[in-house]
Amino acid sequence: MKTLLKNGISFYPPSYEVKPINILIEDTEIIQVSENKIEAAPDMIVYDLNGNLIVPGFMDCHTHLAQSFGRGIYDNLHLTQWLLTMGRHFDLTREQTYAATQLACIEAIKSGTTFVGEMATAGAYDIECIQAIADSGLRADVCLAVGDFQEGDNAPPDMNADQILDLLRDLHKEWHGKNNGRITTRVSPVGLPACTEELMRGSRALANELGVGIHTHCCEGETETANSYDRFNCSEVEALERFGVLGPDCQLVHNIWLTEHDMDLMAEYKCSAITCPSTNTKITDGMPTVPGLYKRGVNIAIGCDGESSSGTYDMLQEVRLVALLAKVSTGDAAMVKAEEAYEMMTKNGRQAVGFDTKVGEIKPGFKADLTVINYPAPHLIDERRLMSNFIYSATGGDVLSVFVDGKPLMLERKLTQIDEEEVLDKITEIMRKADNLLP
Numbered sequence: 001m002k003t004l005l006k007n008g009i010s011f012y013p014p015s016y017e018v019k020p021i022n023i024l025i026e027d028t029e030i031i032q033v034s035e036n037k038i039e040a041a042p043d044m045i046v047y048d049l050n051g052n053l054i055v056p057g058f059m060d061c062h063t064h065l066a067q068s069f070g071r072g073i074y075d076n077l078h079l080t081q082w083l084l085t086m087g088r089h090f091d092l093t094r095e096q097t098y099a100a101t102q103l104a105c106i107e108a109i110k111s112g113t114t115f116v117g118e119m120a121t122a123g124a125y126d127i128e129c130i131q132a133i134a135d136s137g138l139r140a141d142v143c144l145a146v147g148d149f150q151e152g153d154n155a156p157p158d159m160n161a162d163q164i165l166d167l168l169r170d171l172h173k174e175w176h177g178k179n180n181g182r183i184t185t186r187v188s189p190v191g192l193p194a195c196t197e198e199l200m201r202g203s204r205a206l207a208n209e210l211g212v213g214i215h216t217h218c219c220e221g222e223t224e225t226a227n228s229y230d231r232f233n234c235s236e237v238e239a240l241e242r243f244g245v246l247g248p249d250c251q252l253v254h255n256i257w258l259t260e261h262d263m264d265l266m267a268e269y270k271c272s273a274i275t276c277p278s279t280n281t282k283i284t285d286g287m288p289t290v291p292g293l294y295k296r297g298v299n300i301a302i303g304c305d306g307e308s309s310s311g312t313y314d315m316l317q318e319v320r321l322v323a324l325l326a327k328v329s330t331g332d333a334a335m336v337k338a339e340e341a342y343e344m345m346t347k348n349g350r351q352a353v354g355f356d357t358k359v360g361e362i363k364p365g366f367k368a369d370l371t372v373i374n375y376p377a378p379h380l381i382d383e384r385r386l387m388s389n390f391i392y393s394a395t396g397g398d399v400l401s402v403f404v405d406g407k408p409l410m411l412e413r414k415l416t417q418i419d420e421e422e423v424l425d426k427i428t429e430i431m432r433k434a435d436n437l438l439p
């Protein structure tokens with residue numbers, strides 16, 4: 001089956017000049033991209049983009065989607081207290097887990113996201129979360145937040161390293177390659193402050209065995225990062241190097257309290273950094289080290305993290321903050337230019353995930369994961385300055401349509417897979433009764 005998206009405009013790399021675009025899709029894949037008209041055949045499905053802007057679907061490389069039910073009830077807490085409060089109160093039922101994840105997926109799709117790197121909270125209902133993502137139509141690389149070491153005053157772990165590695169192996173068996181390859185899995189020790197050396201070394205061995213990468217939080221809190229010196233006599237990143245975790249398939253999330261040597265190591269091992277600035281600012285983790293990593297050539301992608309700490313699954317809000325913080329933290333207004341920020345939310349995401357699946361760019365051979373932006377709008381006008389306007393002025397509300405695998409998940413802001421009104425009514429009812437989550 002062929003699908004034609006005609007009469008749009010897009011950014012053409014490497015200069016990102018704005019030009020007309022027509023895209024022909026066969027099944028799930030882009031087979032032709034042209035500035036000129038592509039003739040429609042009678043058996044094609046045709047969508048007229050009416051001069052709107054089309055871009056690669058946004059890749060949100062670190063989420064905890066079920067935390068949508070924690071949004072707005074754990075405010076005004078610093079990371080350490082936030083972790084404690086979440087640990088004590090954020091215990092979703094099966095019904096709440098599915099509803100919370102579904103709510104997050106709707107928000108993500110309506111803001112132009114086509115891919116999530118989901119670290120689900122391991123527990124009785126983690127599968128509900130993954131099922132909700134699979135049902136949403138989003139592409140996802142899923143993993144579980146698992147640890148085997150008691151971090152500070154947090155609750156003690158309920159599994160040892162062997163049990164955790166078995167759980168991750170089962171996750172892989174159950175989900176990797178599911179939904180026509182839309183769902184993949186990853187090995188995910190939650191972060192060194194909550195993991196033993198045994199789990200970190202075991203995670204590397206399992207990732208190699210399964211042929212998938214590693215996803216872990218890194219150097220998020222000042223106190224938590226400093227604890228590595230007491231436990232391992234070195235920095236967190238140095239410990240990860242020693243345990244064999246670092247490598248091109250390793251995604252390190254947050255990266256706030258890095259030393260210069262840590263950044264050198266991340267570059268040397270070709271790790272990907274996932275930056276989540278809404279969380280880093282809202283729960284006062286500290287300033288992301290994007291400029292230092294960027295200067296060293298580290299691949300940087302972006303994540304909205306969990307909504308309980310970030311307040312958003314809107315990648316356009318997140319990317320804006322990435323660029324602005326990089327500038328103000330260095331005093332260099334040219335740090336992270338709009339084009340570079342755009343790459344961080346699209347093709348750098350694919351490099352971080354290391355997909356065999358080609359996503360994040362609009363070219364033949366790539367999956368048709370695409371996002372359509374309303375153009376022109378009062379804040380998005382004149383093609384010559386559109387990239388800048390897109391990064392600094394657009395929000396998820398500007399997204400009109402979203403395609404994954406060439407199929408629409410949203411058209412002209414109307415979701416195609418679900419009845420949004422009905423589902424939101426149902427979720428609102430579940431959320432209003434969720435008093436078990438209140439601190």
Ligand SMILES: [Zn+2]
Pocket residue numbers: 062063064119217253305306
């Ligand atoms: Zn996280």
